[in-house]
Amino acid sequence: EDQVTQSPEALRLQEGESSSLNCSYTVSGLRGLFWYRQDPGKGPEFLFTLYSAGEEKEKERLKATLTKKESFLHITAPKPEDSATYLCAPWTGFQKLVFGTGTRLLVSP
Amino acid sequence: GAVVSQHPSWVICKSGTSVKIECRSLDFQATTMFWYRQFPKQSLMLMATSNEGSKATYEQGVEKDKFLINHASLTLSTLTVTSAHPEDSSFYICGAGGGETQYFGPGTRLLVL
Numbered sequence: 001e002d003q004v005t006q007s008p009e010a011l012r013l014q015e016g017e018s019s020s021l022n023c024s025y026t027v028s029g030l031r032g033l034f035w036y037r038q039d040p041g042k043g044p045e046f047l048f049t050l051y052s053a054g055e056e057k058e059k060e061r062l063k064a065t066l067t068k069k070e071s072f073l074h075i076t077a078p079k080p081e082d083s084a085t086y087l088c089a090p091w092t093g094f095q096k097l098v099f100g101t102g103t104r105l106l107v108s109p
Numbered sequence: 110g111a112v113v114s115q116h117p118s119w120v121i122c123k124s125g126t127s128v129k130i131e132c133r134s135l136d137f138q139a140t141t142m143f144w145y146r147q148f149p150k151q152s153l154m155l156m157a158t159s160n161e162g163s164k165a166t167y168e169q170g171v172e173k174d175k176f177l178i179n180h181a182s183l184t185l186s187t188l189t190v191t192s193a194h195p196e197d198s199s200f201y202i203c204g205a206g207g208g209e210t211q212y213f214g215p216g217t218r219l220l221v222l
Contacts, residue, residue, distance in 0.1 A: 043202045043213035099152045
């Protein structure tokens, strides 16, 4: 059975305090991995797609990396507007995503 | 680009009534659309996958007769919650496949009284 675990469940940072979120997965037939950001009461917003181990993608203060068993989302010098729930979702084909439970990030000014 | 809309964003209904939620891909064609539900502080749970012009595929434990899905065109899918009950109250989110990426609508919050 496909499994996705995200850690920590919740993370509180001060503005400017860098950190990393983890996504560990056990899935068969991995074709890629997606990262999304979800604000309260809204649908997920696409951030990145990673396709192979060793790949890295960057967007503003966020950088996503991928290994064979996990992915990391690095947040450099976060700002309060980065506060959200970050979801990872391995992709096993036919566009079917397996979502993790998410990391709730709160960045305080 | 890659905008997905949902309507309505909020709906309150009485127990026993049916509710229809629309999902539209506004600037791309989506051969595959997905319907999820999400409970507070939990992740998205896939309910069903639909391909344009064919029957939806439901995940285990999801009642196909209760959650009717129609994917009539490459830009429109609808989810109808039939004979809604309070336990159906949830946040429903649609996803639309744009190439290899799935894009999501803003969600519909359903409250059944």
